[in-house]
Amino acid sequence: MIAFEHVGKRYGGRFEALADINFRIERGEMVFLTGHSGAGKSSLLRLIMRLERPSRGRVMVAGHDLDGLHISQVPYYRRQIGVVFQDHQLLFDRDIFANVALPLTIQGVEPADAARRVRAALDKVGLLHRERALPIELSTGEQQRVGIARAVVNKPALLLADEPTGNLDPQLSTDIMRLLEDFNSIGTTVMVASHDLALIARLRHRVLKLGQGRLISDEEAA
Numbered sequence: 301m302i303a304f305e306h307v308g309k310r311y312g313g314r315f316e317a318l319a320d321i322n323f324r325i326e327r328g329e330m331v332f333l334t335g336h337s338g339a340g341k342s343s344l345l346r347l348i349m350r351l352e353r354p355s356r357g358r359v360m361v362a363g364h365d366l367d368g369l370h371i372s373q374v375p376y377y378r379r380q381i382g383v384v385f386q387d388h389q390l391l392f393d394r395d396i397f398a399n400v401a402l403p404l405t406i407q408g409v410e411p412a413d414a415a416r417r418v419r420a421a422l423d424k425v426g427l428l429h430r431e432r433a434l435p436i437e438l439s440t441g442e443q444q445r446v447g448i449a450r451a452v453v454n455k456p457a458l459l460l461a462d463e464p465t466g467n468l469d470p471q472l473s474t475d476i477m478r479l480l481e482d483f484n485s486i487g488t489t490v491m492v493a494s495h496d497l498a499l500i501a502r503l504r505h506r507v508l509k510l511g512q513g514r515l516i517s518d519e520e521a522a
């Protein structure tokens with residue numbers, strides 16, 4: 301599903317955020333990406349999303365060599381990827397339904413079809429009964445679940461999460477990770493960047509660890 305071959309990323313032609321990164325993630329895997337602050341986790345996820353391009357090496361995702369992807373193909377490529385952010389990036393002037401519908405609205409999905417898919421996504425994260433609420437009316441954990449519903453509404457083959465539990469207490473963090481595991485169990489490939497080592501240890505998935513921009517370990521689940 302994902303292959304990095306000798307990938308390096310320099311910013312501003314000088315600073316090396318990632319160096320000689322090599323790994324493969326198979327379809328259907330769930331993998332944690334960890335490492336200290338500034339180790340390069342977000343940079344690696346941005347390469348997969350094709351928000352950045354590597355300075356060296358090759359990034360392959362779902363059969364695409366991202367370097368060969370024409371700019372006009374990038375939006376179609378990104379539809380295969382759902383992204384969950386730490387601060388969830390919800391639109392606070394729109395209700396939960398409209399927030400989750402956003403990717404479908406942008407793609408011009410027919411409203412009745414979109415509504416069915418939004419409700420299915422909200423149901424999966426346990427928030428169907430809150431579809432008319434505004435984000436401000438929800439707790440932080442619920443807001444993050446809306447972020448996850450929005451990320452999966454397109455049924456992406458790949459789900460990326462960048463510190464999805466950064467602002468949550470341990471119980472809510474576990475709940476969010478379990479939800480990501482649920483999507484993994486139905487076949488979605490999941491990659492989660494997190495520095496919550498205690499949580500990562502409890503959940504037993506493969507762990508890629510970055511240090512100073514290098515892949516310093518790649519350990520299968522215990």
Ligand SMILES: Nc1ncnc2c1ncn2[C@@H]1O[C@H](COP(=O)(O)OP(=O)(O)OP(=O)(O)O)[C@@H](O)[C@H]1O
Pocket residue numbers: 311312315317335336337338339340341342343344495
């Ligand atoms: N657009 C950019 N321009 C210049 N330097 C950048 C840019 N993005 C990231 N960096 C630098 O690259 C390094 C890796 O950053 P990155 O955000 O990938 O790390 P991270 O592991 O996600 O860190 P954190 O856990 O703090 O988010 C850092 O030193 C950062 O300052």
